[in-house]
Amino acid sequence: MRIFTNWRDLPQDARGATVALGNFDGVHLGHASVIRAAHAARPDAPLTVLTFEPHPREVFRPDDPPFRLTLSAERADALAALGVDLLYELPFNHEFSLMTAEDFVGEVLHKGFGVRHLVSGQDFAFGHRRGGNTSFLADRAEALGMGVTLVPPVTDSQGPLSSTRIRRALQDGYPERATAELGRPWAIRGIVSHGDKRGRTIGFPTANVPLGRHLEPARGVYAVTIRLADGSIHKGVSNIGRRPTVNAGTESRLEVNLFDFNQDIYGTDITVALHTYIRPEIKFSGLDALKAQIAADAAEARRLLG
Structure with a gap:
């Protein structure tokens, strides 16, 4: 094209x-x-x-x-x-x-x-x-x-299909509805940036992608697939939001943990497709509780992605 x-x-x-x-x-x-x-x-x-x-x-x-x-x-x-x-x-x-x-x-x-x-x-x-x-x-x-x-x-039982309707589904935490109306999973595409690297200290290193001009969907944890710059597809779990347990700021961002993956992808372009909303973003009592929940989220994402 x-x-x-x-x-x-x-x-x-x-x-x-x-x-x-x-x-x-x-x-x-x-x-x-x-x-x-x-x-x-x-x-x-x-x-x-x-x-x-x-x-x-x-x-x-x-x-x-x-x-x-x-x-x-x-x-x-x-x-x-x-x-x-x-x-x-x-x-x-x-x-x-x-x-x-x-x-x-x-x-x-x-x-x-x-x-x-x-x-x-x-x-x-x-x-x-x-x-x-x-x-x-x-x-x-x-x-x-x-x-x-x-x-x-194009209409269905909910009325005319529109970009506005898809935005609302994503903001309400229903990526599956967005997938049905887009014909493919909705995805956020961006450059992997350096974060505070806290994830690797608790055993879950993450790739950080600023939301930029993308819509911010419902804050929380998602089962996702990730397309890397080389075209390869990987499964993972992501959090979208402000990370209230470890961060006092107001900026939302996407953090994604790629399963069984240990390559350096800083500065590369990746696309993160949202498949299922697992839970809303919450503040934990400390890093131990956060680590335990991330492990549970990762297990649930693996189950959902098959």
């Missing part, structure tokens, strides 16, 4: 695509249905996604807590796995937010990308102050010779 961050001066073979529009945070099953519809509309054209980085909400509401399900690299990997050929990832900033809906369709989609067919969910809004909706998109695009397909939401 090739990635472009500008709509101007594109090579000819990156134009004339079928384009799925949206933020695609999480790349869940609803997003997958939009991408399938894009391919079905023009199977002869390159399958392309147009999205934005950062997420517009991060620009308009910078003081909100982190909420992203997938950051740029994770989202790109998930889209590539769905067969996307091209990714238009446009930088979103204050200047771009002032572009009118008319200019977005005419200048960016039509003149810039030379789009042949547009596909989006039925709630897609765009342009300055969200001045363009799907009705506007259909009218203007068709007037400019671009086809349009609007895809209904």
